[in-house]
């Protein structure tokens with residue numbers, strides 16, 4: 001890519017597309033004017049959100065492919081066959097890199113839906129991409145090249161971390177890092193509710209809870225210490241943390257979280 005701005009198209013301009021587009025712009029990989037997004041005609045809010053980024057915002061999918069070097073398929077999974085259906089017999093040059101973020105839609109299914117010259121990479125990002133703290137993984141389709149993988153890595157690293165994985169892991173990745181922010185949000189809300197119950201002002205409680213979750217995540221990531229070791233470090237004998245941990249273990253926090261990842265993974269398989 002050598003510093004050149006990429007022309008990036010989004011088929012589907014909703015929450016995930018907007019998070020990624022904002023991240024690419026903030027990271028300097030694209031500008032509003034090098035981005036185009038298509039939405040359902042009824043989705044006025046997303047059409048406006050793309051305009052607000054300085055991007056082109058339309059209601060047809062073929063021009064998105066025509067005008068882009070990289071096309072990001074970011075419609076809901078059940079819409080993927082409808083949105084890509086327009087392309088197959090349109091006669092347009094689809095010899096582009098297609099990244100799909102659609103949950104549960106495999107590289108094989110994408111390759112069957114797209115014209116045969118398309119090169120496919122399946123991605124699972126998450127919405128903290130909006131603040132350049134996303135966790136993304138990708139799987140290369142059969143025709144994707146090493147250069148395509150490098151472009152994908154560069155795009156995804158501009159909005160957080162990025163790792164190449166094996167396709168059979170994608171449902172578990174979706175359950176962990178794709179859905180994970182939602183689980184962490186309710187944990188943050190619960191931490192803050194606990195603080196409020198014990199007399200803290202709500203705004204202070206949210207700030208402390210969010211910073212605590214972020215700091216603990218950074219400790220695990222940056223020190224590379226086992227989370228159990230870090231937990232032991234903050235747990236003094238007979239102290240308040242040990243009492244709090246006992247309560248969480250009694251109420252089955254670990255088991256509930258493990259069960260949530262298992263249930264969400266199974267749900268991904270059903271949706272696919």
Ligand code: NAD
Pocket residue numbers: 011012013014015016017038039040041043046061074075076077079082083101102103124125126127178
């Ligand atoms: P969303 O509902 O916010 O956005 C979907 C977009 O598709 C809307 O802009 C809608 O106008 C557009 N659309 C509908 N029909 C269309 C059509 N025929 N042609 C073109 N555009 C059309 O959904 P989202 O949360 O952004 O999810 C999009 C994809 O991202 C999904 O496949 C989801 O699995 C994946 N994903 C989402 C998250 C997340 O946290 N939201 C995380 C990882 C992956």
